[in-house]
Amino acid sequence: MRAMKEDLSEFLPLSPATLHILLSLAGGDLHGYAIMQEVKRQSEGQYKLGPGTLYDNLQKLIERRLVQDVGQRAGDDDPRRRYYRLGSLGRAVLAAETTRLEAVVREAKARLHAARPRRA
Amino acid sequence: MLRYLYRCLLRLHPPYFRRRFSEEMLSIFDQQMGAWAAARLMADGVRSLLRQWWLRPEFWEEPFTQPAADGVPVFYTIKGFKPRPGWLVDGGLVSAVVFTSICLVMGYTWNHPALMPIMSMYRSGSKITWRRPTSPPPPNVQVANEQPMYVDGGRVVLMIQAPPKSTTPVKD
Numbered sequence: 001m002r003a004m005k006e007d008l009s010e011f012l013p014l015s016p017a018t019l020h021i022l023l024s025l026a027g028g029d030l031h032g033y034a035i036m037q038e039v040k041r042q043s044e045g046q047y048k049l050g051p052g053t054l055y056d057n058l059q060k061l062i063e064r065r066l067v068q069d070v071g072q073r074a075g076d077d078d079p080r081r082r083y084y085r086l087g088s089l090g091r092a093v094l095a096a097e098t099t100r101l102e103a104v105v106r107e108a109k110a111r112l113h114a115a116r117p118r119r120a
Numbered sequence: 121m122l123r124y125l126y127r128c129l130l131r132l133h134p135p136y137f138r139r140r141f142s143e144e145m146l147s148i149f150d151q152q153m154g155a156w157a158a159a160r161l162m163a164d165g166v167r168s169l170l171r172q173w174w175l176r177p178e179f180w181e182e183p184f185t186q187p188a189a190d191g192v193p194v195f196y197t198i199k200g201f202k203p204r205p206g207w208l209v210d211g212g213l214v215s216a217v218v219f220t221s222i223c224l225v226m227g228y229t230w231n232h233p234a235l236m237p238i239m240s241m242y243r244s245g246s247k248i249t250w251r252r253p254t255s256p257p258p259p260n261v262q263v264a265n266e267q268p269m270y271v272d273g274g275r276v277v278l279m280i281q282a283p284p285k286s287t288t289p290v291k292d
Contacts, residue, residue, distance in 0.1 A: 052168025
């Protein structure tokens with residue numbers, strides 16, 4: 001278990017684009033355009049992922065075996081679309097990043113709470 | 121027109137990236153509505169082009185992957201690895217500096233005649249003085265009789281001149 005954590009630490013911290021892509025794929029297989037739409041929805045329109053950034057990140061994630069390319073699907077509107085799936089390693093990395101971010105948020109809240117001026 | 125330009129932009133990407141993702145990127149472009157969105161994708165395409173050529177040399181060609189077999193170790197190969205241009209520039213610079221240093225050390229050691237006046241001046245802190253030897257040279261040294269000899273700090277430098285060309289024709 002400890003060796004697994006050490007292995008995962010080499011992936012952390014994730015860049016915002018990588019985090020959003022992994023988070024989008026955590027809900028199921030998606031094609032590129034759907035990932036872009038999902039990222040936009042997750043961030044409430046604040047983070048817009050372009051195709052260049054998306055496929056650059058997907059390329060790296062596939063190479064590092066965090067994401068799998070599951071190919072085209074019959075019956076899709078556009079036959080050019082390919083679907084991507086979050087692998088087990090990708091899911092573990094996403095979980096580790098979520099835990100890390102939780103610790104960061106907890107620490108930030110504690111510090112902000114401590115620094116809050118007291119009422120007279 | 122913008123679609124044609126975007127397609128050209130995708131064709132300029134590295135081969136592996138182009139084969140794998142260009143059709144999907146074009147598919148996304150086709151789904152965008154409006155000139156503003158298309159222009160934004162064009163800008164994204166230019167950024168992607170620069171990024172892929174400058175920052176992702178490892179993905180210019182398809183990475184070589186060895187299928188894993190049970191009990192057989194899988195070795196990482198650098199067959200498809202291409203170093204970044206920045207690394208090549210750094211390597212070239214270091215090689216040039218090392219090569220120049222070695223050449224200087226080999227060609228201009230401290231005992232080299234070319235550096236002797238400089239070293240003498242450095243050691244004595246005085247101006248270089250050249251003088252002819254006052255005592256007559258030994259009779260068995262033929263070169264010293266014919267050529268000027270300079271002495272500096274106990275070291276003797278022989279200035280050997282090339283012999284004059286013979287004007288008499290050579291007989292067969």
